[in-house]
Amino acid sequence: MTIFGLEENAVRTAVAAVRTGDTGAAAEAEPGEVFARAAWTSIAEPGDGVAGTVVGILGAAGALRAVVEAWPADRFSRSLAAGVDENGAGDAAGLRPELEQALARWRPRLSSAEVMRSLQQAQRTGTALLLPGDPLWPEGVEDLGRHAPLALWWRGRSGAVDALRHSIALVGARAATGYGEHVAMEAAAGLVDRGLAIVSGAAYGIDGMAHRSTLASNGTTVAFLAGGVDRFYPSGHDALLTRIVEAGAVMSELPCGAAPTKWRFLQRNRLIAAASQATVVLEAGWRSGSLNTAGHAAALGRPLGAVPGPVTSPTSAGCHRLLRDYDAICVTTAAEMAELIGVGVDLELDLTGTDGATPRERTSEQVRVFDALSVRAPRVPAEIARRSGLSTAAVLGALGTLDLEGSARERATGWVRVT
Structure with a gap:
């Protein structure tokens, strides 16, 4: 068995090396589809909208097969139109004029050996391949x-x-x-x-x-x-x-x-x-x-x-x-x-109890202590006092209130902010 003219076992081995371990890869991706996605990163330049449309309609493996088999632009267009009718992905309308130019760009870059070399180099350098649908995909x-x-x-x-x-x-x-x-x-x-x-x-x-x-x-x-x-x-x-x-x-x-x-x-x-x-x-x-x-x-x-x-x-x-x-x-x-993304906008205390009392605004000392806290790095009261410009006693008092409202928590090595 072969995948795009390459021995299937060789392709599976190369693909597995960039899709296993701590890579955030989805287990269900087929080796042929993974190989095709890797190939498209070599064939098409970043941001190639025609490649994005073709892959969206036919899938990476289907689109790559069409390029490898040197389909004429007319056949390619008919296949894209059928794909749109079948699954509603993408839009083949108006793509025909761009398609011939795209095929002229892609075909000179077709090289299964080059794709295998990039996969092998990825394995040597600890590089992983992330695909749409993977849990880590941004x-x-x-x-x-x-x-x-x-x-x-x-x-x-x-x-x-x-x-x-x-x-x-x-x-x-x-x-x-x-x-x-x-x-x-x-x-x-x-x-x-x-x-x-x-x-x-x-x-x-x-x-x-x-x-x-x-x-x-x-x-x-x-x-x-x-x-x-x-x-x-x-x-x-x-x-x-x-x-x-x-x-x-x-x-x-x-x-x-x-x-x-x-x-x-x-x-x-x-x-x-x-x-x-x-x-x-x-x-x-x-x-x-x-x-x-x-x-x-x-x-x-x-x-x-x-x-x-x-x-x-x-x-x-x-x-x-x-x-x-x-x-x-x-x-x-x-x-x-x-x-800009809504972090740290609300500086009000959330102390509304079961009696429905209106939340109270933080005092200036509480605001300064809250700003001196870190989400990641625990800080001791003395360090918080240095950063906020307050006395240690004032810091401890403010921390108590922030702890009650759930905006600060004490850990073994110090206090952290809770967002």
Whole structure:
């Protein structure tokens, strides 16, 4: 038996290596479908809407078989129309003119041996393949419609991929200033304290600082790359990306061995915007690539924030452009960034008892103590006092009230915030 001209046992072995263990894979995926999804990440460029439509209607294996067997565009179109009539997936209308051009793009890339090499390289580097429908599949990317990724390659911790459900993207200029890097450092640390994961693109400047600050705060960070996850880019961030793999996750829709290109960077940006719940641009020039990410976030209806900078700074001109022309929300602190997705908005005590009494507002001391707590890292009263600027006695009193309302809990090593 063969699968796409390859020995079935060889395909099953290669597929199993990227779909077993702590990979978040759904057990019911057929080897042929998994292999076809892997193949499509090599055949089609990221964001190829024709490929997305074809795979959505015929399935990855069916669409790949049609390309391998060199179906004429007319036969392909008829099959797509029949698929739409049968299962209602996708829309074949108007696809015929695009189909011939797409087939001309795809056919030169057909290589079963190349797909096997990428699967074997994935096995060597501990890379897993994530498919739509898997428990860890980031649901937000489905909002991209026909331009959604056909599969995602990733390395790292499964918990980090799952954390994308509660994440904010921090992006900005590569040529960042000290001001921008300071804002990125404070923002990432503050968002981690609020239990949020940080998403970015691992570039120099703002991206790199957001990742480093998250790791230093023992938080979770996910980096989306424009090439294969086995070849870290930029090379100057090799050590940083290695740390992200150990503590977070690195993801790409391109197979192992794929090189980053300008087009792939632009397409990568749509994943950053779609996978996270909100996007914040911390510092950006007038033509910064970060504005591309912001544009994707706005198009997807995701909350978009921008940090203002000095009006004389060219590296903040892009942020001011977003605030003026794109209805971005002005954010200056981690608390304001978290509010983009509704985290930390309600600062009222929930002390309504069975008598239906109206909830009381927190005192200023209780607010300061609550802000000084972390969701992840337990803190002792002395540390909370230092962060809040209160006495230890005042902190203990406020903690007691927060404990009663269920907003804080004492653990063996200290107090944590409950969201």
